[in-house]
Amino acid sequence: MGISTKFMGFNIKSPIVVGSCGLTSNIETLKKIEQAGAGAVILKSLFEEQITQEMNVNIKVYSANFSGYPEAYNYIQEHTKGEAISNYINLIKEAKKNLTIPVIASINCITASEWLPFVKMVEDAGADGIELNMFILPSDISLSHEDIERLYEDIVHIIKRATSLPISLKISHYFSSLTRFAQKISWLGITNLNIFNRFYQSDINIDTLETIPVNIKSNQDELFNTIRWTAIISPEIRCNLTSGSGVHKTEDVIKLLLAGADTVQIVSVLYDEGLNFIVEANNKLQKWMEQKGFSSINQFKGKLSVKKNKDASAFHRVQFMKYYSGIE
Ligand SMILES: Cc1cc2nc3c(=O)[nH]c(=O)nc-3n(C[C@H](O)[C@H](O)[C@H](O)COP(=O)(O)O)c2cc1C
Numbered sequence: 515m516g517i518s519t520k521f522m523g524f525n526i527k528s529p530i531v532v533g534s535c536g537l538t539s540n541i542e543t544l545k546k547i548e549q550a551g552a553g554a555v556i557l558k559s560l561f562e563e564q565i566t567q568e569m570n571v572n573i574k575v576y577s578a579n580f581s582g583y584p585e586a587y588n589y590i591q592e593h594t595k596g597e598a599i600s601n602y603i604n605l606i607k608e609a610k611k612n613l614t615i616p617v618i619a620s621i622n623c624i625t626a627s628e629w630l631p632f633v634k635m636v637e638d639a640g641a642d643g644i645e646l647n648m649f650i651l652p653s654d655i656s657l658s659h660e661d662i663e664r665l666y667e668d669i670v671h672i673i674k675r676a677t678s679l680p681i682s683l684k685i686s687h688y689f690s691s692l693t694r695f696a697q698k699i700s701w702l703g704i705t706n707l708n709i710f711n712r713f714y715q716s717d718i719n720i721d722t723l724e725t726i727p728v729n730i731k732s733n734q735d736e737l738f739n740t741i742r743w744t745a746i747i748s749p750e751i752r753c754n755l756t757s758g759s760g761v762h763k764t765e766d767v768i769k770l771l772l773a774g775a776d777t778v779q780i781v782s783v784l785y786d787e788g789l790n791f792i793v794e795a796n797n798k799l800q801k802w803m804e805q806k807g808f809s810s811i812n813q814f815k816g817k818l819s820v821k822k823n824k825d826a827s828a829f830h831r832v833q834f835m836k837y838y839s840g841i842e
Pocket of ligand 1: 534535558620684711733779783
């Protein structure tokens with residue numbers, strides 16, 4: 515019974531991809547993730563913001579002393595950048611030394627400037643690919659949706675020129691025309707689209723009058739949005755599709771494959787239930803395939819996508835109206 519599938523153009527032995535998170539920043543946990551049976555792993559993101567912040571701190575502290583010594587100033591800038599990067603590069607090298615599954619580096623970015631030279635370092639360190647975790651908050655009133663979409667496209671173009679590594683783009687569902695955008699961006703030569711990323715969410719504490727972070731981890735209600743968009747987007751794009759956000763049961767993996775995902779990304783459930791979830795998901799998937807008479811993922815992948823599902827209207831809003839109108 516084969517549960518192999520495609521991810522970023524690679525053949526991988528399981529559709530379970532462990533997404534970028536704290537668990538994937540540690541070599542011992544990475545080894546356990548592979549032993550548990552994950553098909554691929556995406557390392558914890560290197561945050562563009564984090565690098566910039568590090569540099570700014572040093573600029574403030576050292577700028578007075580170095581005002582007459584531009585080379586020293588440059589050295590500090592390079593040095594501070596190098597620390598965040600060298601830790602990351604070491605993680606990639608260690609992961610490649612110890613793992614046989616694809617190891618994907620991840621960069622959380624909203625521009626393609628400061629960090630661009632580091633893509634080459636990631637490549638030289640042996641990463642099998644790079645994931646761009648992108649979300650540009652549409653809060654700038656001067657930017658139209660076309661302007662914002664163009665930013666994503668420009669970044670992909672620039673990164674493609676900077677590396678020959680396969681590129682995965684991880685996006686949110688906050689686009690005016692998500693399907694069209696997904697299709698367009700898949701034509702730019704990325705090898706994988708990852709839906710969806712997850713944001714820092716803020717709540718307001720009415721006692722302290724402060725904003726506070728909430729919902730670091732996902733909950734299963736989020737799965738239905740992922741199922742819908744997987745079913746709609748999967749037939750339209752020209753690259754592999756990873757789906758996730760809200761996967762908390764082993765059945766959820768099967769649902770996303772049926773909706774058309776090539777691979778399923780998991781994170782929160784690993785924090786809640788441990789790495790054994792990967793073992794269970796692979797076993798359950800195999801058993802379910804056996805019961806249904808499928809000998810490969812290809813035989814059922816996308817069977818319930820919008821293009822192949824006779825009842826595809828279930829994924830559209832009109833069905834909601836029908837159901838709600840019956841509830842008094
Ligand atoms: C603790 C934690 C840390 C995360 N760190 C990152 C990160 O560094 N980069 C990234 O792209 N996504 C990060 N994510 C988002 C996950 O990769 C994933 O997209 C999201 O959690 C949705 O999947 P889930 O429902 O399986 O949790 C993080 C999520 C969690 C819960």
